[in-house]
Every structure is written in C-alpha cells, then in structure tokens.
Amino acid sequence: MAAREMVPVSDGVRNISSFVTRRLNRLQGELKGQENLTLQCPDCEQMTLVVVPGGGFCHFCGASWSSDESIACDYLEARDETEELIQLCPQCDCYALVESVVFADDPNAADSLYCFGCTVRYTAxxxxxxxxxxxxxxxxxxxxxxxxxxxxxxxxxxxxxxxx
Structure with a gap:
C-alpha cells in the first residue's frame, strides 16, 4: 500500500528532473562562450550564474545580484561557509575575494581565488x-x-x- 502512495511523488520527481534537463539544454546556447564567467547559482544550485564586475544573473532561475559583496556572501552561504572568509582583493581593493570558486570552464579548480568585484581569477x-x-x-x-x-x-x- 505504501509503495502505491509514493507513485505520485515518484512521478513528480521525474517531471521535475525532466524539466531541469530540458531547461539546461535550452540554456546551453545562451551560456556558450561564457563558461569562464559561469558558476553555480546559490539560489537554484545550477551552473548557470554568469558573473560580471559588481554582480551577476542566473539564467536558470532569474536571480540577480547588483553588488559584489552580496553575491560573494550568498555564494559562501550556499556552501555553508561564513562571510569572514571573504578577503580584500589586491587588484580592486574590494572585500570580494573568495577561495575555491568553481567555474563551468574548470570544475576541478578548487585551489583558485576569485574576486566578485573585478572578476579577476588567481591560482593559489x-x-x-x-x-x-x-x-x-x-x-x-x-x-x-x-x-x-x-x-x-x-x-x-x-x-x-x-x-x-
């Protein structure tokens, strides 16, 4: 009996997964060429957030940020880290430099630092x-x-x- 009650839940999960896959496939064209600026959105957790100096926009869920500090804080919060980890960038003198920011063009670059203020990337x-x-x-x-x-x-x- 319990298995029968779970059928609608299972169907719903499949529908959501199917929607996410179709949406991500449609967004590939929009995001093409911006892989070096694309990272995981703190709101929807999809690799569709394109960052620009001083902010960013998620092409999947539509979330947007208009300040480097807020996007850096939200990015860390989504990883269960605190904003005390934000450092002063040597390039632009903004408190927006964050360690281990993973981009679509190099998902294994865990030893990098990224400034959400001026969009400069550093290796450790x-x-x-x-x-x-x-x-x-x-x-x-x-x-x-x-x-x-x-x-x-x-x-x-x-x-x-x-x-x-």
Missing amino acids: GELISCAGCSRLWPIEADDDGGAGTLCPECRDQTQPESVE
Whole structure:
C-alpha cells in the first residue's frame, strides 16, 4: 500500500528532473562562450550564474545580484561557509575575494581565488600573505632582497622617509 502512495511523488520527481534537463539544454546556447564567467547559482544550485564586475544573473532561475559583496556572501552561504572568509582583493581593493570558486570552464579548480568585484581569477600560487599585515598580495620579487613579500602599504611604512 505504501509503495502505491509514493507513485505520485515518484512521478513528480521525474517531471521535475525532466524539466531541469530540458531547461539546461535550452540554456546551453545562451551560456556558450561564457563558461569562464559561469558558476553555480546559490539560489537554484545550477551552473548557470554568469558573473560580471559588481554582480551577476542566473539564467536558470532569474536571480540577480547588483553588488559584489552580496553575491560573494550568498555564494559562501550556499556552501555553508561564513562571510569572514571573504578577503580584500589586491587588484580592486574590494572585500570580494573568495577561495575555491568553481567555474563551468574548470570544475576541478578548487585551489583558485576569485574576486566578485573585478572578476579577476588567481591560482593559489599567484598570491601570498603580506609579511606585514597578512593581506593576500601577488608574489613579487622583492627589491630589497628580503624574505617576505610586502603589500604597498606595508612597504611604504617600512621605507625610511626621504629628507630634503
């Protein structure tokens, strides 16, 4: 008797799955060429969210974001992570840099960092913590031969003032 009661539920699940598959197939043309900007939507969990500087739009469910901070927070929340993980981007100085953002063009790139503000993508090996303030900063050859990389603010604080 219980199995018979589950038939409508099972049929409904099949219908939903069929709808999702058909919708994703129709969206392939819209998303073609944007794989490097397409990630999983925090609302519908489909790989159909196209991000642009300062926001994004999900082609599957229609959700949209108009600020880099809100999309970064929602993305982390959907992964059960907290917004404390959002870091300052060395490119645009926005708190919108997030680790392990997975894109449609490289679903295995778990060691990447992405800025929802300026849409710059970094690999983990491209950034290092500043020796002065711990801010992530591009790895550079230090002019002074020191062991640690310094961001511009820390570098300015450590250089002696010129006396004229």
